[in-house]
Amino acid sequence: MRGGSETRAVVLLSGGLDSATVLALALADGRAVHALSFRYGQRHQHEIEAAGRVAARQGVAEHVVVDIDLRVFGGSALTDDSLAVPHGRSAGEMGQGIPVTYVPARNTIFLSYALALAEVRGAGEIHLGVNAVDYSGYPDCRPAFVEAFERLANLATRAGVEGAGLRVVAPLMHLGKADIIRQGLALGVDYGLTHSCYDPAADGAACGRCDACQLRLAGFAAAGIADPAPYAP
Amino acid sequence: MRGGSETRAVVLLSGGLDSATVLALALADGRAVHALSFRYGQRHQHEIEAAGRVAARQGVAEHVVVDIDLRVFGGSALTDDSLAVPHGRSAGEMGQGIPVTYVPARNTIFLSYALALAEVRGAGEIHLGVNAVDYSGYPDCRPAFVEAFERLANLATRAGVEGAGLRVVAPLMHLGKADIIRQGLALGVDYGLTHSCYDPAADGAACGRCDACQLRLAGFAAAGIADPAPYAP
Numbered sequence: 001m002r003g004g005s006e007t008r009a010v011v012l013l014s015g016g017l018d019s020a021t022v023l024a025l026a027l028a029d030g031r032a033v034h035a036l037s038f039r040y041g042q043r044h045q046h047e048i049e050a051a052g053r054v055a056a057r058q059g060v061a062e063h064v065v066v067d068i069d070l071r072v073f074g075g076s077a078l079t080d081d082s083l084a085v086p087h088g089r090s091a092g093e094m095g096q097g098i099p100v101t102y103v104p105a106r107n108t109i110f111l112s113y114a115l116a117l118a119e120v121r122g123a124g125e126i127h128l129g130v131n132a133v134d135y136s137g138y139p140d141c142r143p144a145f146v147e148a149f150e151r152l153a154n155l156a157t158r159a160g161v162e163g164a165g166l167r168v169v170a171p172l173m174h175l176g177k178a179d180i181i182r183q184g185l186a187l188g189v190d191y192g193l194t195h196s197c198y199d200p201a202a203d204g205a206a207c208g209r210c211d212a213c214q215l216r217l218a219g220f221a222a223a224g225i226a227d228p229a230p231y232a233p
Numbered sequence: 234m235r236g237g238s239e240t241r242a243v244v245l246l247s248g249g250l251d252s253a254t255v256l257a258l259a260l261a262d263g264r265a266v267h268a269l270s271f272r273y274g275q276r277h278q279h280e281i282e283a284a285g286r287v288a289a290r291q292g293v294a295e296h297v298v299v300d301i302d303l304r305v306f307g308g309s310a311l312t313d314d315s316l317a318v319p320h321g322r323s324a325g326e327m328g329q330g331i332p333v334t335y336v337p338a339r340n341t342i343f344l345s346y347a348l349a350l351a352e353v354r355g356a357g358e359i360h361l362g363v364n365a366v367d368y369s370g371y372p373d374c375r376p377a378f379v380e381a382f383e384r385l386a387n388l389a390t391r392a393g394v395e396g397a398g399l400r401v402v403a404p405l406m407h408l409g410k411a412d413i414i415r416q417g418l419a420l421g422v423d424y425g426l427t428h429s430c431y432d433p434a435a436d437g438a439a440c441g442r443c444d445a446c447q448l449r450l451a452g453f454a455a456a457g458i459a460d461p462a463p464y465a466p
Contacts, residue, residue, distance in 0.1 A: 066305055104350075108345040115337075116337040116342060139393065145385070145388045145389055156341045156372055157373075
């Protein structure tokens with residue numbers, strides 16, 4: 001065990017593959033977990049249902065869902081209906097620049113709410129599933145961003161000013177998708193409950209062609225395992 | 234003029250005295266202002282109406298109001314109906330520790346939304362009215378916090394990664410309330426439109442007794458000017 005049995009942690013839980021793995025790691029380390037999810041006007045509302053399934057299956061102290069409206073700002077294909085989600089891009093295309101599916105300041109906003117929840121619940125840690133390998137095109141998924149948020153968190157709160165301080169933990173930062181999947185499977189994560197697709201069918205089945213599906217399927221292929229999640233025919 | 238006439242700035246506008254002054258300073262410096270206000274479950278909804286009046290009178294390019302629900306976290310007298318707003322405290326009492334009216338991670342959350350708006354609108358600056366003199370009890374009103382957010386902002390966004398960078402401007406940081414009022418009056422701010430009270434009457438009249446009213450009234454007294462805002466009899 002890396003931590004004591006009494007440590008509370010806020011875990012950002014999107015319902016996707018990465019955050020389900022982060023949750024399993026936090027629980028394996030003996031954390032009491034306050035899971036936090038967001039409804040943020042995203043097209044993929046199925047993610048929220050997946051987050052609820054994952055939280056219930058793995059066992060958390062609490063699952064808080066916060067409604068936030070990022071649509072007021074526009075600017076991303078994930079929240080703006082006038083922009084198309086790209087399909088069938090090659091790995092080379094995905095690697096160029098910041099993708100259109102980037103949501104402005106999303107991780108900053110999510111971490112800010114996590115900080116509020118951590119402060120109110122007395123949690124000393126915030127865990128999140130950012131990943132510099134697969135998401136190198138997103139500025140707010142890099143180690144320097146996570147470190148800067150931890151520094152901010154310790155200046156922003158009672159815990160930082162008066163107490164024991166706050167850690168921001170990103171255990172997947174340097175892992176590829178296949179390694180993430182292998183770690184999760186070793187901890188018993190049921191990836192059939194998770195949802196990654198940016199552009200799912202009405203019944204929640206994944207499209208298999210957007211960037212998120214392609215990365216996920218490539219990860220399962222590299223791990224030599226079939227993805228148990230449902231895909232559209 | 235400190236800046237060019239084309240610089241866009243996001244100004245956090247609460248409807249209070251401080252942010253009305255920050256807006257006037259930004260406009261005097263030639264900024265095109267995108268004002269940003271929040272409905273966050275606060276008892277003092279009159280602040281939002283005041284923000285609208287101030288934005289309209291001073292003239293902004295845009296006034297965005299975002300609904301966010303901090304009540305889900307509880308923990309502050311400003312958002313939790315089970316906690317009482319303190320009345321009639323002395324300056325010495327106000328100066329001790331972090332007040333119960335502190336909202337967990339509030340300025341971090343507000344700045345995160347400001348960052349999203351700045352990115353989408355191409356604004357290179359975020360202005361806010363935090364003040365280390367009057368609000369020394371709030372951890373997220375100190376210079377180190379503002380500097381840490383600026384650092385984070387430049388790691389979190391396209392502007393930081395690919396562009397000209399982002400400044401976080403806190404022009405009132407080292408000013409007392411009387412100096413803020415004098416600056417605003419010199420720029421023509423109508424403080425009769427602003428609202429500071431934590432516990433107003435149903436018609437919006439200020440109570441005159443909560444911490445915010447006491448600080449405001451002391452500032453006007455020190456500046457030798459009558460407060461033009463309405464107070465309950």
